[in-house]
Amino acid sequence: MSPETTPTTTGAPQADDSPIPTSRLRRKDLVGIAELTAEEISLILDTAVAMKEISSRPIKKVPALRGKTVVNLFFEASTRTRTSFEIAEKRLSADTLNIAASTSSVVKGETLADTVHNIEAMSPDLLVVRHSSSGACHFLSRICRAGVINAGDGMHEHPTQALLDAFTIRERKQRIAGLKVAICGDLLHSRVLRSNVLLLTKMGADVWLCGPPTLMPVGFERTGAHMTSSIDEAVEGADAVMMLRIQLERMLGGFFPTLREYFNVFGMTPERVRRAKPDVLVMHPGPMNRGVEISSELADGPSSVILDQVANGVAVRMAILYLLAGGAEHEAAA
Amino acid sequence: MPVVMDADRMARSLARIAHEIVERNRGVDRLALVGVRTRGVPIAVRLAAQLKEITGQDVPVGALDITLYRDDLMHHAVGPQPLVRSTEIPFSIDDRVILLVDDVLYTGRTVRAALDELIDFGRPRAIQLVVIVDRGHRELPIKADYVGKNLPTSHAESVSVRLAETDGCDEVVIEKTSGEDEA
Amino acid sequence: MKRLLKGGHVVDPTQGIDGASDVLLDGDRVVAVGRDLAVDSGVEVIEIPDGLIVCPGFVDMHVHLRDPGQEHKETIASGTAAAAAGGFTAVACMPNTQPVNDSAAVTRSIVERAALLGVVRVYPIGAVSKGMKGESLSEIADLKGAGCVAVSDDGRPVASALLMRRALEYAGMFGIPVIDHCEEPTLKGEGVAHEGFVASMLGLRGIPAAAESIMVERDLALAEMTGTPVHLAHLSTRQSLRAMDAAKSRGLKATCEVTPHHFTLTDERLTGPTSYDTNLKMNPPLRERADVDAVLQGLRAGTVDVIATDHAPHQQDEKAVEFDRAPFGIIGLETAVPLALDRLVHRGVITFRRLVQLMSVNPSRILNLPGGSLRPGRLADVTIIAPSAAIVIDVTRSKSLSRNSPFDGWTLRGAVAATIVGGRTVFVNGEIAGLAALRAAGERG
Numbered sequence A: 001m002s003p004e005t006t007p008t009t010t011g012a013p014q015a016d017d018s019p020i021p022t023s024r025l026r027r028k029d030l031v032g033i034a035e036l037t038a039e040e041i042s043l044i045l046d047t048a049v050a051m052k053e054i055s056s057r058p059i060k061k062v063p064a065l066r067g068k069t070v071v072n073l074f075f076e077a078s079t080r081t082r083t084s085f086e087i088a089e090k091r092l093s094a095d096t097l098n099i100a101a102s103t104s105s106v107v108k109g110e111t112l113a114d115t116v117h118n119i120e121a122m123s124p125d126l127l128v129v130r131h132s133s134s135g136a137c138h139f140l141s142r143i144c145r146a147g148v149i150n151a152g153d154g155m156h157e158h159p160t161q162a163l164l165d166a167f168t169i170r171e172r173k174q175r176i177a178g179l180k181v182a183i184c185g186d187l188l189h190s191r192v193l194r195s196n197v198l199l200l201t202k203m204g205a206d207v208w209l210c211g212p213p214t215l216m217p218v219g220f221e222r223t224g225a226h227m228t229s230s231i232d233e234a235v236e237g238a239d240a241v242m243m244l245r246i247q248l249e250r251m252l253g254g255f256f257p258t259l260r261e262y263f264n265v266f267g268m269t270p271e272r273v274r275r276a277k278p279d280v281l282v283m284h285p286g287p288m289n290r291g292v293e294i295s296s297e298l299a300d301g302p303s304s305v306i307l308d309q310v311a312n313g314v315a316v317r318m319a320i321l322y323l324l325a326g327g328a329e330h331e332a333a334a
Numbered sequence B: 001m002p003v004v005m006d007a008d009r010m011a012r013s014l015a016r017i018a019h020e021i022v023e024r025n026r027g028v029d030r031l032a033l034v035g036v037r038t039r040g041v042p043i044a045v046r047l048a049a050q051l052k053e054i055t056g057q058d059v060p061v062g063a064l065d066i067t068l069y070r071d072d073l074m075h076h077a078v079g080p081q082p083l084v085r086s087t088e089i090p091f092s093i094d095d096r097v098i099l100l101v102d103d104v105l106y107t108g109r110t111v112r113a114a115l116d117e118l119i120d121f122g123r124p125r126a127i128q129l130v131v132i133v134d135r136g137h138r139e140l141p142i143k144a145d146y147v148g149k150n151l152p153t154s155h156a157e158s159v160s161v162r163l164a165e166t167d168g169c170d171e172v173v174i175e176k177t178s179g180e181d182e183a
Numbered sequence C: 001m002k003r004l005l006k007g008g009h010v011v012d013p014t015q016g017i018d019g020a021s022d023v024l025l026d027g028d029r030v031v032a033v034g035r036d037l038a039v040d041s042g043v044e045v046i047e048i049p050d051g052l053i054v055c056p057g058f059v060d061m062h063v064h065l066r067d068p069g070q071e072h073k074e075t076i077a078s079g080t081a082a083a084a085a086g087g088f089t090a091v092a093c094m095p096n097t098q099p100v101n102d103s104a105a106v107t108r109s110i111v112e113r114a115a116l117l118g119v120v121r122v123y124p125i126g127a128v129s130k131g132m133k134g135e136s137l138s139e140i141a142d143l144k145g146a147g148c149v150a151v152s153d154d155g156r157p158v159a160s161a162l163l164m165r166r167a168l169e170y171a172g173m174f175g176i177p178v179i180d181h182c183e184e185p186t187l188k189g190e191g192v193a194h195e196g197f198v199a200s201m202l203g204l205r206g207i208p209a210a211a212e213s214i215m216v217e218r219d220l221a222l223a224e225m226t227g228t229p230v231h232l233a234h235l236s237t238r239q240s241l242r243a244m245d246a247a248k249s250r251g252l253k254a255t256c257e258v259t260p261h262h263f264t265l266t267d268e269r270l271t272g273p274t275s276y277d278t279n280l281k282m283n284p285p286l287r288e289r290a291d292v293d294a295v296l297q298g299l300r301a302g303t304v305d306v307i308a309t310d311h312a313p314h315q316q317d318e319k320a321v322e323f324d325r326a327p328f329g330i331i332g333l334e335t336a337v338p339l340a341l342d343r344l345v346h347r348g349v350i351t352f353r354r355l356v357q358l359m360s361v362n363p364s365r366i367l368n369l370p371g372g373s374l375r376p377g378r379l380a381d382v383t384i385i386a387p388s389a390a391i392v393i394d395v396t397r398s399k400s401l402s403r404n405s406p407f408d409g410w411t412l413r414g415a416v417a418a419t420i421v422g423g424r425t426v427f428v429n430g431e432i433a434g435l436a437a438l439r440a441a442g443e444r445g
Helices: A038-054 A080-091 A112-120 A136-143 A159-173 A191-202 A231-235 A259-266 A306-325 A328-333 B007-025 B040-055 B109-119 C076-085 C104-117 C140-146 C161-173 C197-202 C209-226 C238-249 C260-264 C289-301 C336-345 C352-366 C436-444
Strands: A069-074 A095-100 A126-131 A147-153 A180-184 A206-210 A226-228 A240-243 A281-283 B003-005 B031-036 B061-064 B097-105 B126-134 B146-150 B157-162 B171-176 C002-012 C017-026 C029-034 C043-047 C053-056 C058-063 C088-093 C121-126 C150-152 C178-180 C230-232 C254-258 C382-392 C411-421 C424-428
Touching: A038 A159, A038 A191, A038 A306, A069 A080, A069 A112, A080 A095, A080 A126, A080 A147, A080 A159, A080 A306, A112 A126, A112 A136, A126 A136, A126 A306, A136 A147, A147 A159, A147 A306, A159 A191, A159 A240, A159 A281, A159 A306, A180 A191, A180 A231, A191 A206, A206 A231, A226 A231, A281 A306, B003 B007, B003 B146, B007 B040, B007 B126, B007 B146, B007 B171, B031 B040, B031 B109, B040 B061, B040 B097, B040 B126, B061 B109, B097 B109, B097 B157, B109 B126, B126 B157, C002 C029, C002 C352, C002 C382, C043 C436, C053 C352, C058 C076, C058 C352, C076 C088, C076 C104, C076 C411, C076 C424, C088 C382, C088 C411, C104 C121, C104 C140, C121 C140, C140 C161, C161 C178, C161 C209, C209 C230, C209 C238, C209 C254, C238 C254, C238 C289, C254 C289, C254 C352, C260 C289, C260 C336, C336 C352, C336 C382, C336 C411, C424 C436
Parallel strands: A069 A095, A069 A126, A126 A147, A180 A206, A180 A240, A206 A226, A240 A281, B031 B061, B031 B097, B097 B126, B126 B146, C002 C043, C002 C053, C058 C088, C088 C121, C121 C150, C150 C178, C178 C230, C230 C254
Antiparallel strands: B003 B171, B157 B171, C002 C017, C017 C029, C053 C382, C382 C411, C411 C424
């Protein structure tokens, strides 16, 4: 695997003479941050800057993906991510189709491969896939002609979320390298965490992970991130603090005794955040459990960039759709 | 590699175009410049300076990246995607006369894309086209309102406008390409 | 009908033979072993080409034949054909069939069908508990009477320590071993891969090493208490091997096996181009480098008694699904000998003589089988090895009904040349030169 970007100046010229600078992801799919280089990540974030402007126009639509068909294939319920992808696709003029697979053929016992082959028979260009099994997008990317964009696979990765988080940090801090980013909450079950750790360490951030040891993935120090169960240590001097959702069913799994005790030990409050830098960014991928991992005061406070994250999600997903749509057929034929 | 326009010649052309703009529009009220990225933008900035010198008035300048409106965007299944850069039009174009600025006018497809994009920003009173070089070979019914130099060329040639801001010097050169028709 | 295997290099640890020797077979028995045996009239002489090694027949004591009940994955006929092609003259088949082999009736049906359809010998292993439910003992005396050579709930651990104690005591009375799949079920949970950095990064639920070693320690303590033999299946962690080593030092009658995939592959294989390959999903899971090193050390030092395959066929459709939904297990009968030669013998981990112990002598001894030796009077079960032949694994040519192997396309040094069961040639490798006489003999039966 040798992913690389080629910001060249010898693109195919259109009408007039000056050569057009070009670049793209040399890949058909975006299955994870693990496969991306720092250059590719920068390309996506730079492209997203241009895409963000489109959302401020009177007519929030450009014809870039006219005639392309994008299928949003969600095997797991999601409002936020699916809506964000759908808006991004529509702003680029793609034809979009939403399939909530949990309500269709899968219930009838059809395999994932059969479901996707049936959709592929209708010639979509890109598949945006959310699935409850880790690795489902890797599996699909191997059997699909269309490009596959991972919109979250099990406990593995959620690459577009990490990219929009990075975009939000870079927009506010003008850089990622050298920043201290603390990520707190249910580390074990979080695909957002895995993508963020991979991305932030690739881009040179100082990453601190905090949660109860019962919710820490084994061996994660090897990523270069610091692991601690002290929220104060994690937050100390941080430039950004990212909270991860505590799923209520984890309490029943015995990972911690009660939500009350969890909030008392790990909940993020204005008092705890005072140890961070004064201009700290408070982030959350959503949906939030107010009063469990984050206090309402903090979520709605001046440091919170939670709604910026949502807005930036559209721009980042537009960038990814645009960059992948151009390369899909080429890579598949190769 | 013949130089068909040097720095001096280019400066005089721009000054002449600025005067033509003022004359034709009877001043610069309700005028705005929008440069097509990349080289249309510094040319628009230079014209704004010229217009200020002539009239004493500021003319707003915007930048347009037409990448997402290109008619060949997804036709290149093989090959890299053009890099998208920001469009910045920090003023309302409604009811203004927009001076669309680019370096070379050739097939007219870039201008078509730029017109489509501009219209998505509002309803200008008029759009006028400014180019440094018109090299002919139009593929669409498009005509420039202000031209620095008409330059008859063949398809086998390419025309490059170089600017101090982007290329380190002001000049227009004409080059033989490898024989392939780039358009 | 007498046949003389002439001019081969014989390795038989039970007789201390490791050198040029002839083997004379009469019907289904070995009648003589020695240098330059006299050739009477009426003896068919089969010249063994230079470089080939003649050994007592290999025995795979851990195989899932899926028959009865899951004949789309494997049958007695296909599984034993794969065994023959893999150099095994006998296999012991696990009881997790449908129905479970927890009664003499099921055992007898397997024995009878194997006599009819089997290419190699089949020795059934009965269930420890009724329905393998881990609740009450199955009728072990009856099972043994019908032909079971051991009892096991393999695929599942015997979770209850009390039931395991009873099983050891009760089976011990009949002199048959209890084979345990060591796994603490609550620690294993919903795990699908070794708990460690790789599974953490892939978002796969982990099976901690301790889930295995806790049960290894428990079983060893119970074996010590009851004074009866226990055999621990497919050990995969360094902690398990350390416990086993300590138990042997204090003189326990405990034995253990490891699989070729656990001495060859690590969990790192789950990343990169083969990431989430369901043919890398097995139980116990592929472990870390340090565990693989401990398995290799156990093979070298003698802690490990047996190499067994845990041959677990599954159809392609069953494996072509999401990783966490795929069944555990891989086929292994036809790759075991090449992997053992390539990874162990040629790399100097063990000698060829020790390989014969691990794959023939020891499994025969543990299960009290008649094979595992070429002494005169013993079964004419012979495996002939071409230790230097280079082969490429091609699953499409497998005799198994299933194709779920992670070794497809691998080039390995070491191959099975021929397999002889009860004096009958049941497999000849077409890619090894000089075996025409053996092939012709096989065709005559």
